[in-house]
Amino acid sequence: MLIPETLQRAIDELSKLPSIGRKSAQRLALHILKSEVVDVQNLSDSLIDLKEKTKVCEKCFNISEEVVCDICKSEKRDKSLICVVEEISDVIAVERTNEFSGLYHVLGGVLSPLSGKDAESLNINELLARVKNGNISEVILALNPDTEGETTSLYLAKLLKQYNIKVTRLARGLPIGGDLEFTDEATIGRAVLNRIQL
Amino acid sequence: MLIPETLQRAIDELSKLPSIGRKSAQRLALHILKSEVVDVQNLSDSLIDLKEKTKVCEKCFNISEEVVCDICKSEKRDKSLICVVEEISDVIAVERTNEFSGLYHVLGGVLSPLSGKDAESLNINELLARVKNGNISEVILALNPDTEGETTSLYLAKLLKQYNIKVTRLARGLPIGGDLEFTDEATIGRAVLNRIQL
Numbered sequence: 001m002l003i004p005e006t007l008q009r010a011i012d013e014l015s016k017l018p019s020i021g022r023k024s025a026q027r028l029a030l031h032i033l034k035s036e037v038v039d040v041q042n043l044s045d046s047l048i049d050l051k052e053k054t055k056v057c058e059k060c061f062n063i064s065e066e067v068v069c070d071i072c073k074s075e076k077r078d079k080s081l082i083c084v085v086e087e088i089s090d091v092i093a094v095e096r097t098n099e100f101s102g103l104y105h106v107l108g109g110v111l112s113p114l115s116g117k118d119a120e121s122l123n124i125n126e127l128l129a130r131v132k133n134g135n136i137s138e139v140i141l142a143l144n145p146d147t148e149g150e151t152t153s154l155y156l157a158k159l160l161k162q163y164n165i166k167v168t169r170l171a172r173g174l175p176i177g178g179d180l181e182f183t184d185e186a187t188i189g190r191a192v193l194n195r196i197q198l
Numbered sequence: 199m200l201i202p203e204t205l206q207r208a209i210d211e212l213s214k215l216p217s218i219g220r221k222s223a224q225r226l227a228l229h230i231l232k233s234e235v236v237d238v239q240n241l242s243d244s245l246i247d248l249k250e251k252t253k254v255c256e257k258c259f260n261i262s263e264e265v266v267c268d269i270c271k272s273e274k275r276d277k278s279l280i281c282v283v284e285e286i287s288d289v290i291a292v293e294r295t296n297e298f299s300g301l302y303h304v305l306g307g308v309l310s311p312l313s314g315k316d317a318e319s320l321n322i323n324e325l326l327a328r329v330k331n332g333n334i335s336e337v338i339l340a341l342n343p344d345t346e347g348e349t350t351s352l353y354l355a356k357l358l359k360q361y362n363i364k365v366t367r368l369a370r371g372l373p374i375g376g377d378l379e380f381t382d383e384a385t386i387g388r389a390v391l392n393r394i395q396l
Contacts, residue, residue, distance in 0.1 A: 003290060004262060004263045004267075004268070005263070006244070006247050006251045006252050006263060007248060007252065009244045009247070009248075010244040010245055010247070010248040012244075013240055013241040013244040013245075014244075016237070017226055017229060017230075018225060018226070018229050019222065019225070020226075024217065026287065026290065027216060027287070028215055028218075030285070030286055031215060031216050032245055032248055032249060033248060033249065033252065035249070037249055037250070039214070040245055040246060040249045041246065042211055043212070043215075043245065044242040044243075044246050045242075046204070046207045046210075046211040046212075047208055047211075047238055048238060048239065048242050049204050049208070050204050050205060050208040050227060050230055050231060050238075051230060051231065051233070051235055051238045052235070054202055054204050054205065063202055063231060064202060065202045065203070065204060070202070087228070088228055089225070092201060092224065095201075
């Protein structure tokens with residue numbers, strides 16, 4: 001097949017992105033071909049900028065444009081509360097709820113022997129140091145509710161206990177807007193166990 | 199929510215692409231954040247190159263890196279056959295079959311009064327000029343099998359008849375690997391009408 005090399009290269013590069021297959025990559029490339037030069041330049045610049053201008057906050061490991069991120073710097077944040085999450089995307093997810101006004105700590109993953117993630121490769125020592133040095137009253141473990149997330153939560157809870165602080169983790173139960181009929185047994189089971197008096 | 203501006207801008211730019219929503223754009227942006235600088239640079243360069251180095255073939259309006267595309271220039275192609283398609287992506291689709299060795303003509307759309315596409319805005323006059331001047335024996339109309347595609351095919355067939363050439367269009371029938379039970383009535387109806395003696 002006679003596809004020009006520049007088109008083939010763009011398709012190849014686009015299909016390296018997660019959840020973009022060959023067909024989607026081709027559609028995106030042909031869309032870019034039809035776009036204005038300035039739009040393509042904007043897209044391209046924004047990706048380069050994202051990579052070059054952002055770093056990781058030295059306190060909480062969240063994405064930041066400066067050494068310390070906006071959340072850690074903010075005067076409005078409750079600095080005695082730390083919410084521990086796996087990834088930067090989880091910070092965005094929790095921030096979107098507007099229910100949390102403390103600080104974050106991005107672990108960079110969870111304990112997973114199979115994928116070679118051990119305690120050393122996560123930002124656990126940095127978390128302990130923050131708890132030790134700061135005036136922290138509570139650490140909320142907001143890891144994913146799967147086996148690895150639960151294991152890591154238990155591991156962290158054990159480590160954090162020595163500092164005499166409150167350690168909590170997110171509630172398990174029925175998702176809002178969900179349907180009891182289509183909810184899995186494990187979730188319903190947890191919801192029954194953790195039922196709340198009205 | 200406190201998302202750094204560079205991240206927000208990358209998400210905004212990515213979500214302008216077709217079939218990329220806010221959530222996908224965020225996932226792509228966070229993936230790019232974790233990628234190597236050289237990979238992001240490659241992606242970015244390939245998009246800019248695609249836009250800057252490619253043009254449209256002056257003969258058939260297919261994508262090309264030169265004034266005339268590789269297919270039009272090729273010695274191996276049957277220059278008496280023209281396959282008319284809507285978009286550049288359709289050229290790629292037909293090329294992938296390896297069943298066609300003639301030339302192409304990209305219309306740039308189909309007649310569609312609702313979206314303001316009339317005969318003037320398509321490459322119809324250029325097609326007629328090619329048929330008039332070249333040694334064309336057959337024009338294959340390979341437009342999409344929907345109402346607008348069919349209408350445009352009939353319109354083109356009428357125009358092309360004056361040049362005393364064979365005008366054909368792609369067969370309609372059951373898709374290979376399809377399931378009779380789940381095929382729509384219109385398709386089965388066409389397949390019955392166009393049945394072939396064994």
